[in-house]
Amino acid sequence: FYLSRALGLGEALTGAVMSIGPVVSALCGVVSGRIVDRLGAGRMIIAGLAMMVVGCLALSMLPGLFGLAGYTAAIVLLTPGYQLFQAANNTAVMLDVGERERGVVSAMLSLSRNLGLVTGAAAMGAVFAFAVGARDIGRAAPEAVASGMRVTFAVAAGLVVVALLIAVGRWRKR
Template sequence: MFGNPVLSANLTMSMLVSTVIMATLVVGPFYLSRTLGLNATFVGLVMSVGPLAAALSGVPSGRLVDSFGSQRMTIVGLIGIATGSFLMSMMPARFDISGYITPILVITASYALFQTANNTSAMMDIRQDQRGVISGMLNLSRNLGLITGASVMGAVFALASAATDITTARPEAVATGMRITFTVAAILIVVALAIAVGTYRRTSRNRALALEAELLQADKRVSA
């Protein structure tokens, strides 16, 4: 199955994107509490905005995928996640809650679109007796990304904050750690975007060659 370049690309992109999504859940509470000074209740409310946006974007994302194709919407979703990550990486510490929520909404809504499109693309042209295995592999790649996001991206955040105890770090240090973490996140999404564009071009070229071969065969039959 890993010999299928489209499937391998889908699994790799799923892992990279899940890494970034988990980073938002790891970094967010520290930034909201230490830098913006929110109490636990407001931190929880603000953190719920992202998952709510992803949930509400699910059905519209499915309609977009059905209308414009899974590979195109995969690219659009990745562009949205990259945009939100870059906004987070450049966000000044003086911005208030709205300055945090806006890029998070962009990231999570785009994540819903990516997830729908990527899963659809992975399940296309798969034999019926392989669908369960492919579905399990998609779940595995997503879970590996979540683990990586919690551990590796959490370590990046802690190191970038330059604090021995992140729970008592200075607000400026936490803000710096957040920006550096999302710079790394944006780079990961750019890598995923490069994979998606390469896969789209390869697939389009293969379809064009297949169509050309069919036309040649049709011409030969007509000539005969």
């Protein structure tokens, strides 16, 4: 909605811009895994979450200041943090799993990630719709859509800060 309504991008350009995150993710996946192997899962969970906070805050602010360039820069900041967190979190979980249980735990990690993506998208979609304040988001004013985006990613940043505080607390206990 933000790309098409607030920035006025056409369908093809909206799709191309939306592909930036997955492309960056694909490029960062193996690199993130190697960084986790080298520096350890605990610290990289924290680093990945910290990068995600910066990326969410950037998505909340930069597009309003710099339009498409701000949106793109924010996605490029957010996505490597997500990749680093995922690699580190999966590694940390699998370290404590016995050899006979790795398949089941791996499947549960995949299930929990997919459930999190689906429920997170639904919850953040509700936050966005509430923040836009229009009955029909497709007809909402571009300014309302931009405001909804700012609020949604500010909320996301707050949620990631909570996750970061939990991770820091667990890391200190160890």
